[in-house]
Amino acid sequence: MTLQKVAIIGVGQTRFGNIIDKKAEELFAEAFLEAVNDVDKGIDISEIQEVYIGNSGVGGGQLGNFSSLMTDYVGLTGASALRIENACASSGFAMRAAILAVSSGVCDVALAGGEEKMNDTPRNRVRYWLGISGDMEWERLSGMTFAGVFALMAIRHMHEYGTKREHLAMVSVKNHKNGASNPKAHLQRETTLERALASPMIAYPLTLFDCCPISDGASAVIVCKADLAKKYTDTPVYVAGHGGSTDRLSVFQRDDVTSINSSVVAAKRAYKMASVKPEDIDVAEVHDCFTIAEIIAYEDLGFCPKGKGGKLLEEGQTEIGGKIPVNPSGGLKSKGHPVGATGTGQIYEIVNQLRGSVEKKNRQVSGAEIGLTHNTGGSGGTTVVHILKR
DSSP states (O other): OOOOOEEEEEEEEOOOBOOTTSOHHHHHHHHHHHHHHHSTTOOOGGGOOEEEEEOOOTTOSOOTTHHHHHHHHTTOBTBEEEEEOBTBTHHHHHHHHHHHHHHTTSOSEEEEEEEEOOTTSOHHHHHHHHHTTSOTTTTGGGTOOHHHHHHHHHHHHHHHHOOOHHHHHHHHHHHHHHHTTOTTOSOOOOOOHHHHHHSOEEETTEEGGGBOOOOBEEEEEEEEEGGGHHHHOSSOEEEEEEEEEEOOSSGGGSSOTTSOHHHHHHHHHHHHHHTOOGGGOOEEEOOOSBHHHHHHHHHHTTSSOTTOHHHHHHTTTTSTTSSSOBOTTOHHHHTOOOGGGHHHHHHHHHHHHHHTOOSSGGGOOTTOOEEEEEEEETTTTEEEEEEEEO
């Protein structure tokens, strides 16, 4: 079967944060309408034939027929719609599903999106719902939290490779600097290395400033067959490659806790499909739910050799203006992490980076032509990687 090439023609995203005045469907509608209006030559929403919406169900809410609730609210009744749950990678996999629907010839136009309303729920319930994205029997029910899981990864990385707490704090400082210039970020403020290191300890060696916030928000992406893209927009961004993978759900069952193998495999598949190498990537959005996760992602994605993520930070290579700018949006750490909306939110950022249309130019990566998104579910049980080209 000959697969169709796929283009992105419209993207939208709400502000991420503690949004108490909007319901879940209102957040989704805001992101969806922005994506529709982003199609500069116009699109009739009746042309959208397939809809995939990422949602992890944090705190409960309407899990049954969730996709119908969202599509009904925005007038997409009649489209085939599906809620996709893959923990924190839910909308990243929704994006991959939309790409596959178009590339297979099932439809000409598809929508991928994501939504999560986390702050309407008491924090103890949020922690519970987040925790069930990992292993329930051996980790969650023994008292392990996600911060605890990533703290174990950090301790082992420090032991094996000499990574320091200062390296973790450097991720926080960099991403807060970027997020401070992002009007859609949850935490729009900078921090210092000293403040990050001195913030309250959550799970050693991770402090408060090593952890992403609990956020509300939604995002949406419209894709179509590449040969139809110019009908809709003068600035299409093309899907060059994508890859998904799974790993052992339980961290204790993995051969190496300093790497997330689903990221390694998904990235290799995406690079192969796109016919590019890690050094060809101009800008990346990676899944920094905790600062150690960004350092591990540098290594898993091939941006530096194993154990050298800290050095990459020291050299400033992942800052805007560096060799491989990472998380110019502020990442999950500063932009926020409304679980189901994060994956397509990363796509939103990279599309704008490749178009050169980032709102504030101090966040714009100059001349970026190839971008990558890396979206991980839970502690690495699932990962999806997308490579986009201008």
